[in-house]
Amino acid sequence: MKYKGKFGEYGGFYVPEVLMPALEELEEAFYKYYQDKEFVTQLNKLLGDYAGRPTPLYYAARFSERLGLKVFLKREDLLHGGAHKVNNTLGQGLLAKFMGKTKLIAETGAGQHGLATAMIGALFGFDTKIFMGTTDIERQSVNVHKMKLCGAEVIPVEGGTGTLKDAINDALRYWTANVTDTFYLFGSACGPHPYPTVVRHFQSCIGKETRRQCLEKIGSLPDMVVACVGGGSNAIGIFSGFLGDKDVRLIGVEAGGEGIKTGKHAASLVAGRIGVLHGSKAYLLQDEQGQVLETESVSAGLDYPAVGPEHCLLKDTGRAEYVEADDDDVLDAFELLSKSEGILPALESAHALAYLCSVKESLSPDITAVVNLSGRGDKDVGIVEKYRPVMTK
Amino acid sequence: MTTYKETFGKLNRAALIPFFVIGDPDFETSLSVVKSAIDAGADVLELGIPFSDPIADGPTIQKADIRALNAGMTVRKALDFIKRVTDYKSIPIGLLVYYNLVYQYGTEKFLKDFKAAGGSSVLVADLSIDDSDEIAGPAKEAGLETVFMITPVTTDERAERIAEKTTGFIYTVSLLGVTGERASLSNMVKPLVTKLKTLTDVPVCVGFGVSSPQHAKAIAAAGADGVIIGSRIVKMIEDNLNDKQKMQSEISVFITQVKSVLE
Numbered sequence: 001m002k003y004k005g006k007f008g009e010y011g012g013f014y015v016p017e018v019l020m021p022a023l024e025e026l027e028e029a030f031y032k033y034y035q036d037k038e039f040v041t042q043l044n045k046l047l048g049d050y051a052g053r054p055t056p057l058y059y060a061a062r063f064s065e066r067l068g069l070k071v072f073l074k075r076e077d078l079l080h081g082g083a084h085k086v087n088n089t090l091g092q093g094l095l096a097k098f099m100g101k102t103k104l105i106a107e108t109g110a111g112q113h114g115l116a117t118a119m120i121g122a123l124f125g126f127d128t129k130i131f132m133g134t135t136d137i138e139r140q141s142v143n144v145h146k147m148k149l150c151g152a153e154v155i156p157v158e159g160g161t162g163t164l165k166d167a168i169n170d171a172l173r174y175w176t177a178n179v180t181d182t183f184y185l186f187g188s189a190c191g192p193h194p195y196p197t198v199v200r201h202f203q204s205c206i207g208k209e210t211r212r213q214c215l216e217k218i219g220s221l222p223d224m225v226v227a228c229v230g231g232g233s234n235a236i237g238i239f240s241g242f243l244g245d246k247d248v249r250l251i252g253v254e255a256g257g258e259g260i261k262t263g264k265h266a267a268s269l270v271a272g273r274i275g276v277l278h279g280s281k282a283y284l285l286q287d288e289q290g291q292v293l294e295t296e297s298v299s300a301g302l303d304y305p306a307v308g309p310e311h312c313l314l315k316d317t318g319r320a321e322y323v324e325a326d327d328d329d330v331l332d333a334f335e336l337l338s339k340s341e342g343i344l345p346a347l348e349s350a351h352a353l354a355y356l357c358s359v360k361e362s363l364s365p366d367i368t369a370v371v372n373l374s375g376r377g378d379k380d381v382g383i384v385e386k387y388r389p390v391m392t393k
Numbered sequence: 394m395t396t397y398k399e400t401f402g403k404l405n406r407a408a409l410i411p412f413f414v415i416g417d418p419d420f421e422t423s424l425s426v427v428k429s430a431i432d433a434g435a436d437v438l439e440l441g442i443p444f445s446d447p448i449a450d451g452p453t454i455q456k457a458d459i460r461a462l463n464a465g466m467t468v469r470k471a472l473d474f475i476k477r478v479t480d481y482k483s484i485p486i487g488l489l490v491y492y493n494l495v496y497q498y499g500t501e502k503f504l505k506d507f508k509a510a511g512g513s514s515v516l517v518a519d520l521s522i523d524d525s526d527e528i529a530g531p532a533k534e535a536g537l538e539t540v541f542m543i544t545p546v547t548t549d550e551r552a553e554r555i556a557e558k559t560t561g562f563i564y565t566v567s568l569l570g571v572t573g574e575r576a577s578l579s580n581m582v583k584p585l586v587t588k589l590k591t592l593t594d595v596p597v598c599v600g601f602g603v604s605s606p607q608h609a610k611a612i613a614a615a616g617a618d619g620v621i622i623g624s625r626i627v628k629m630i631e632d633n634l635n636d637k638q639k640m641q642s643e644i645s646v647f648i649t650q651v652k653s654v655l656e
């Protein structure tokens with residue numbers, strides 16, 4: 001490996017020996033192509049014509065009015081596939097193509113990364129397999145159908161609680177057996193090096209665009225940038241545009257589930273301890289022994305016990321703040337944005353909105369906040385119906 | 394304490410190395426199964442501490458991990474278990490463990506306590522040679538041997554570095570994939586063992602997918618110094634959860650059979 005893949009003490013590549021050659025190959029290919037003229041030209045064309053970039057920065061006037069501050073939404077929900085995930089799958093997919101790979105695997109929680117991988121699998125003519133926990137298959141069934149329609153095979157994962165962590169376990173096991181011809185298209189800015197760096201790079205278009213749009217639309221930088229954090233890809237994507245702007249507060253919102261005190265949550269940065277899972281050292285939800293804990297969240301995409309290494313470093317240095325939003329508040333925020341703006345946010349993204357709702361009283365009305373609306377909520381209508389029957393009646 | 398050097402040195406045949414998940418299906422049963430494996434002729438033991446997310450393991454060992462964890466196995470109890478085994482008989486014990494468990498316990502303390510319990514070597518499943526500093530130094534300090542894996546996709550350059558860092562034995566993974574039973578033996582065994590023999594003097598053992606006395610025989614014939622059998626034996630625990638007598642005797646019989654083809 002050329003680089004250590006460390007963010008402070010976090011990150012690294014804690015994987016069995018058998019996976020090392022594939023990670024080395026990926027690292028080498030990434031550094032060979034990510035600034036290559038031909039690669040960049042092709043990727044930008046796809047991001048524009050296929051995915052729909054740039055996405056708008058939208059001033060949510062009625063939502064702002066309800067909160068008593070100025071809220072701009074970075075509309076990643078308008079991208080093809082309905083989430084920011086396609087930024088990364090186009091990038092890594094093109095990389096796979098440049099590397100001459102024809103077989104893809106990916107894990108998915110909410111199904112958004114699975115769908116975005118299935119889409120580009122069809123686009124590039126790859127043979128695509130998506131690993132998805134059985135709980136998630138049930139609660140995000142719409143996305144399962146979409147993945148299959150795009151020609152991907154969806155492989156149900158029974159282990160653990162049938163959520164994202166278990167899907168990653170089985171994808172890694174499958175990769176181990178098929179490592180010579182299969183590209184693992186990892187969905188978030190976590191996992192072993194070089195994934196945190198690769199995914200951050202391909203998601204950094206969000207931050208670059210947002211910063212430029214702020215200057216154009218607002219005439220200044222925002223006071224705060226808020227994003228939900230699962231593995232951390234949409235958050236690091238938008239944060240990366242503002243890391244040097246010390247006056248811009250960066251706030252990552254994790255899944256508070258039923259509340260931190262209940263233990264039923266997925267807030268690794270808020271409530272975890274440093275540990276090693278899925279190839280990376282990071283804040284991790286674990287018991288005293290180091291056994292990884294089960295997580296809970298209304299949103300499948302945030303239901304993960306670890307988090308990307310760069311966020312761990314940003315937490316320690318204080319450059320970014322990490323908080324959690326509980327399921328109940330998330331559903332309230334989902335409802336509020338839907339009713340006030342006619343925009344259904346993904347339950348993941350609704351965490352970022354919920355945070356703003358929870359602190360609105362303490363913020364002055366001239367505060368400008370940008371929320372990364374990482375995805376749209378169509379996939380979650382069934383869940384919302386279940387938790388809040390009245391909302392859809 | 395018997396060292397690897399002594400053990401491998403005095404055998405004029407390949408060593409038989411069964412693998413067990415510590416505490417599968419519970420502490421006492423696991424202990425009697427391991428003792429009977431020793432009685433049946435195991436030369437070295439490979440023992441695993443159960444982990445919630447064993448990414449290098451197939452379904453059989455995953456289930457064993459869950460059984461052991463559900464029965465209350467902890468890292469401390471696993472170390473007690475090892476002590477109980479080495480009290481029973483002086484036999485080299487190689488440990489297989491996932492890094493987070495070591496890290497949470499405190500790497501140095503863990504290795505010291507494992508050594509005190511009578512252990513011989515550690516293999517951290519999710520620590521490659523590039524991160525070996527996190528384990529190799531403290532292991533040496535504690536007086537433990539190191540074991541690293543080599544697979545069919547390991548480049549020569551990596552294999553050389555691995556051989557250099559290995560003091561115990563090289564764990565040769567003869568196939569691409571996680572642990573689990575396989576119908577036939579990988580055709581990579583012979584070329585891999587032959588290559589490793591030119592790179593190093595430390596014993597070369599072969600594991601993953603070894604499922605029958607015939608497999609063991611072929612591995613020995615390929616020139617390996619040891620045969621590691623995991624899932625095949627762990628499956629015998631799974632299949633006989635309601636009859637511990639049968640569990641023990643099936644495993645003993647199997648180990649005796651494998652031993653006889655190696656002798």
Ligand SMILES: Cc1ncc(COP(=O)(O)O)c(C=O)c1O
Nearest residue numbers: 112230231232233234301374375
């Ligand atoms: C819409 C949306 N936002 C956010 C996430 C969380 O992932 P990350 O933290 O990598 O952005 C997901 C994951 O599935 C998602 O679908």
